[in-house]
Amino acid sequence: MRYSKIPTSLFEKNRNKVFAKLPKYSSAIIFANPQMPRNGDLFFPYRQNSDLFYVTGITQEKSIVILTNYKSENKAILFILNPQPDLEQWEGRKLRIEEAEEISGISEIHYTEEFQDIWEEIANNSDHLYFGQNCNPRLKTDLLLPDKIFGEKLQEKWTNKDVACLSPILTACRIVKEPEEIALIEKASAITREAFIEIAKATRAGIYEYELEAIMTNIFLRNGANGHAFDPIIANGRNACYLHYVKNDQILQNGNLILMDFGSEYANYSSDCTRVFPVNGKFTKRQKEIHSAVCRVFTQIKSAIAPGKTIAELQKQTCRLIQEELLSLGILSKQNIKNKGDKPAYFKYYMHGVSHFIGLDTHDVGEKDEILKPGMVLSCEPGIYTFEEEIGIRLEDTILVTEQGCRDLMETIPMEANDIEELMNS
Ligand SMILES: [Mn+2]
Structure with a gap:
């Protein structure tokens, strides 16, 4: 073993x-x-x-x-x-x-x-x-x-x-995890953190996305993980707008952002994390604007995770918040929102669920209308994707529901733009 x-x-x-x-x-x-x-x-x-x-x-x-x-x-x-x-x-x-x-x-x-x-x-x-x-x-x-x-x-x-x-x-x-199971998910999350720190430091223009994957695999295996909980997504530039891009075969271009959705599996328990960071260690003004918008939504949705809530409710709230952010970013206009097609206007820029349960499977058992209870573990993962600007941002942590609300098992993995820049330039 x-x-x-x-x-x-x-x-x-x-x-x-x-x-x-x-x-x-x-x-x-x-x-x-x-x-x-x-x-x-x-x-x-x-x-x-x-x-x-x-x-x-x-x-x-x-x-x-x-x-x-x-x-x-x-x-x-x-x-x-x-x-x-x-x-x-x-x-x-x-x-x-x-x-x-x-x-x-x-x-x-x-x-x-x-x-x-x-x-x-x-x-x-x-x-x-x-x-x-x-x-x-x-x-x-x-x-x-x-x-x-x-x-x-x-x-x-x-x-x-x-x-x-x-x-x-x-x-x-x-669906409700025992303390021993939570400890294993925490261990998987800690290994995932170590990989991110190493990768952030090693990232530079001119290398391939799969070279970051190689660092990740190395750190996962060295720490006794089974390996990846799922095929990692390492997507720079417009690749980040494809939700399940796993080819990871493109060169990191100066000026691009990298979206990395990844997680180690330890003792068959998953962790699930997404971070977005700049190839050259510095966000542009626009990249930072969109990144901060998703960060704000992440923080608000995370603070809403608590016993009694459902993923379906979190989803509704996320869509509302993302729509507001898209307006402030100038990606959507009030007119866009009024012109209702078969799908709401924000859907073009945010089209996936904000949460799924995590456990022995990365997409673990449990449905969207399940009432959250202490001991449940789930993701929080809002995003904004714009092909027009070739920017895809998703930010995700693995989160434990507690009596008081929730505990972020990936709190120590830098997420905010300033913290990422500091890490990459340290
Ligand atoms: Mn996820």
């Missing part, structure tokens, strides 16, 4: 949260993510299913977990690969049963060969069957996902039972 061992008490707590939401005589099943084929005999880098990790801490492929209360007591049963010497010769050592127990705190562990028989017995004796599934409404894929296929088979086979998707239950559990 690249990260310090997570206490099994976290996974026990997480399992207990799930059990508390299962009706009597229920059995829930979660499969590891499939290994995604690349080409030839290769796979893409492996990342565990966040739901399975959440209740077990296990990152090994082909693992399965069943959470059941069909015999009235709550019980977790874990299945792992039977380690075969010929496979290990190629892929390295696989988990032993004692090791899987030490990571997960689960005492009943079998090899996957035994899964089918044990599951049949458990399913047969349960009234409610839950299957794991990626239910993110923004996921668009034509792939036949194994979880979904398994769920459909369950529905076909057990017509006399209540068969349902486990996602709503796991979402309700995962």
Whole structure:
């Protein structure tokens, strides 16, 4: 493991949260993510299913977990690969049963060969069957996902039972983070901070965007992160106006701004940050004007993050504030705002959400109408993008909701233009 061992008490707590939401005589099943084929005999880098990790801490492929209360007591049963010497010769050592127990705190562990028989017995004796599934409404894929296929088979086979998707239950559990999880997100954020400081100092005209990415990757890995929580965006000049620009293959031009949306993933927990800084270490007057406008919106929205609010409400407020800033910047006129098309006038310059939840996934579980509670972690990320002026600004921190309001986990990463200039010229 690249990260310090997570206490099994976290996974026990997480399992207990799930059990508390299962009706009597229920059995829930979660499969590891499939290994995604690349080409030839290769796979893409492996990342565990966040739901399975959440209740077990296990990152090994082909693992399965069943959470059941069909015999009235709550019980977790874990299945792992039977380690075969010929496979290990190629892929390295696989988990032993004692090791899987030490990571997960689960005492009943079998090899996957035994899964089918044990599951049949458990399913047969349960009234409610839950299957794991990626239910993110923004996921668009034509792939036949194994979880979904398994769920459909369950529905076909057990017509006399209540068969349902486990996602709503796991979402309700995962959305509020335990102190141990917050500590891991803080660690990921601290690594992200270190990368920004190094990059700000190394930035100069004439080098490629990917050279900044190389510094970032180096610092993430050196600090024990899994790597990037998502493909980093390192966009100078007009590239910053493309929201998900990840080619990072252009030369940094003197006079341009760089938008960098990035974050390390530590122990499978994400951090998410966006900063905008000048290639030559000095903002122009106009760049500073637009940057400060987004900074003001960021500060106001951040101060509105508190228990009881929703992301949908923050979004409305952001759009109002951005519209005002666009007016003062002279980007929009009062007439533009009055002429209503199918979309409001500001939409051309600000077209994305101001917040998403953050946790085991960078776009973590939880919807826009979720009422914020202490322990939830979310982004705050307003922006203004103008192709006319070739300036794209987005400012983003990872933020924890607290009893009193919120705590910015990235407060110490310079954001304001003056602080950035000071850092770059130090
Ligand atoms: Mn984000």
